Amino acid sequence: MYITVKYFGQIAELTQKEEEALEFSGHQISGLLELLYDKYNGLESKDFQIAQNQELVSNNTKITGAEIALLPPFAGG
Amino acid sequence: MYITVKYFGQIAELTQKEEEALEFSGHQISGLLELLYDKYNGLESKDFQIAQNQELVSNNTKITGAEIALLPPFAGG
Amino acid sequence: MKDKKVKNVFKEGAISSEFIGHSIYKHQTKTSIGAHNIFLGQVRADNIDGKVVSAIEYTAYEDMANQKFHDIREAAFEKYDLTCMHIYHSLGTVKAGEICLFVFVSSPRRKVVFEALEFIVEAIKADVPVFGKEVFEDATHQWKKNT
Amino acid sequence: MKDKKVKNVFKEGAISSEFIGHSIYKHQTKTSIGAHNIFLGQVRADNIDGKVVSAIEYTAYEDMANQKFHDIREAAFEKYDLTCMHIYHSLGTVKAGEICLFVFVSSPRRKVVFEALEFIVEAIKADVPVFGKEVFEDATHQWKKNT
Numbered sequence: 001m002y003i004t005v006k007y008f009g010q011i012a013e014l015t016q017k018e019e020e021a022l023e024f025s026g027h028q029i030s031g032l033l034e035l036l037y038d039k040y041n042g043l044e045s046k047d048f049q050i051a052q053n054q055e056l057v058s059n060n061t062k063i064t065g066a067e068i069a070l071l072p073p074f075a076g077g
Numbered sequence: 078m079y080i081t082v083k084y085f086g087q088i089a090e091l092t093q094k095e096e097e098a099l100e101f102s103g104h105q106i107s108g109l110l111e112l113l114y115d116k117y118n119g120l121e122s123k124d125f126q127i128a129q130n131q132e133l134v135s136n137n138t139k140i141t142g143a144e145i146a147l148l149p150p151f152a153g154g
Numbered sequence: 155m156k157d158k159k160v161k162n163v164f165k166e167g168a169i170s171s172e173f174i175g176h177s178i179y180k181h182q183t184k185t186s187i188g189a190h191n192i193f194l195g196q197v198r199a200d201n202i203d204g205k206v207v208s209a210i211e212y213t214a215y216e217d218m219a220n221q222k223f224h225d226i227r228e229a230a231f232e233k234y235d236l237t238c239m240h241i242y243h244s245l246g247t248v249k250a251g252e253i254c255l256f257v258f259v260s261s262p263r264r265k266v267v268f269e270a271l272e273f274i275v276e277a278i279k280a281d282v283p284v285f286g287k288e289v290f291e292d293a294t295h296q297w298k299k300n301t
Numbered sequence: 302m303k304d305k306k307v308k309n310v311f312k313e314g315a316i317s318s319e320f321i322g323h324s325i326y327k328h329q330t331k332t333s334i335g336a337h338n339i340f341l342g343q344v345r346a347d348n349i350d351g352k353v354v355s356a357i358e359y360t361a362y363e364d365m366a367n368q369k370f371h372d373i374r375e376a377a378f379e380k381y382d383l384t385c386m387h388i389y390h391s392l393g394t395v396k397a398g399e400i401c402l403f404v405f406v407s408s409p410r411r412k413v414v415f416e417a418l419e420f421i422v423e424a425i426k427a428d429v430p431v432f433g434k435e436v437f438e439d440a441t442h443q444w445k446k447n448t
Contacts (some may be wrong), residue, residue, distance in 0.1 A: 006432065010444040011431030051430070054364060069430075073446040074429060077426050085215055086297060106179050146215055148215060148285075149297065150299040151281070151299075152286035152300055154255040154411075156426045172322055175428070176318065178346075182398040183398060189390060190339075190343060191418075192337075193339075194336070195336060196329070197335075222404070252329060266425075271415070279411075286323060
């Protein structure tokens with residue numbers, strides 16, 4: 001399955017892109033993260049939360065497809 | 078001794094003046110109030126605080142001269 | 155102990171939105187500020203037993219009131235890490251919908267402005283000898299009382 | 302459950318003092334209001350290890366952020382007796398001294414506006430995916446993080 005992954009702020013700076021479509025055969029967020037850690041050197045040490053379809057999720061949440069976003073610390077206001 | 082007495086808001090409406098000089102021979106705020114209650118019908122039932130030289134005082138405060146003010150409930154803001 | 159530099163907080167009539175906007179503008183040169191908090195008191199067209207308030211006429215024991223505003227200001231600066239603070243209060247007629255009180259506090263960080271602003275507004279309501287005559291549309295009136 | 306009427310809270314660039322003044326002006330026809338409370342976030346020229354912040358560049362996960370702003374708005378209206386509420390947040394470059402966040406709440410009575418405003422501002426800081434790049438005068442940068 002293909003998943004859209006979005007990157008923001010400091011994370012987008014590291015991945016050097018704001019969005020990409022990734023082929024992924026696993027089931028959980030943690031599996032996707034392993035794939036991303038392999039792909040992006042230094043990502044594992046960054047501080048971020050993960051949103052699936054615009055809701056924050058944890059590492060063992062099941063991936064239901066659609067849109068995953070990597071969100072560094074919020075800095076609004 | 079002569080004392081300047083100031084009236085504000087609802088109290089000034091009752092006394093129909095904002096200020097007057099009164100001759101007073103007593104020593105305490107309570108004595109001055111008796112004089113004012115005699116002079117102004119209805120004053121005794123009104124809600125007010127008393128300031129002497131711009132500081133709130135109680136009925137048994139000694140009158141030190143200068144300026145006495147009758148202050149109805151505050152309504153700032 | 156009365157400080158010599160007691161400011162005059164009162165303005166004749168309503169406080170305009172342009173005045174408030176310009177006051178905000180003037181703070182944009184103060185680049186240590188991270189948070190502003192502004193309180194505005196607006197005259198309500200209260201309906202009391204079928205009669206509607208059209209304006210409040212404010213009077214004050216001005217010397218004492220300005221001294222109290224000054225004391226509140228000093229107390230707030232002592233309690234809270236504020237960069238600046240401004241207070242303006244109307245005298246005379248302020249119509250329903252117009253602004254009669256403008257309190258403006260600024261600080262490097264946000265937590266302190268919330269506490270400071272509420273402290274200042276509550277102190278103004280409780281301690282400052284300002285009086286308000288609520289004038290109804292039929293020209294009768296009643297006297298306002300803070301709660 | 303996502304409401305269809307999610308507003309766009311974001312504005313490109315800084316929020317001007319004229320915009321804020323005009324927003325205050327527009328509320329003067331709402332004569333049930335007795336108290337307004339306004340929070341303004343202003344970009345600080347922080348000095349970090351000898352380098353001075355000259356601007357913040359804001360980005361956001363816009364769809365999620367607008368939904369979060371909407372949820373905060375709904376929660377505030379449910380918790381507090383508010384007449385109205387407005388939130389604006391900048392995207393893009395906001396220079397030191399300029400305003401990046403404008404939160405405006407109004408109510409018949411004052412007590413509720415203090416609580417509501419602090420609730421809203423804290424929720425914005427904690428829950429809304431907005432990101433800030435603090436750009437120094439020498440064009441280097443660091444990433445802002447709310448505390």
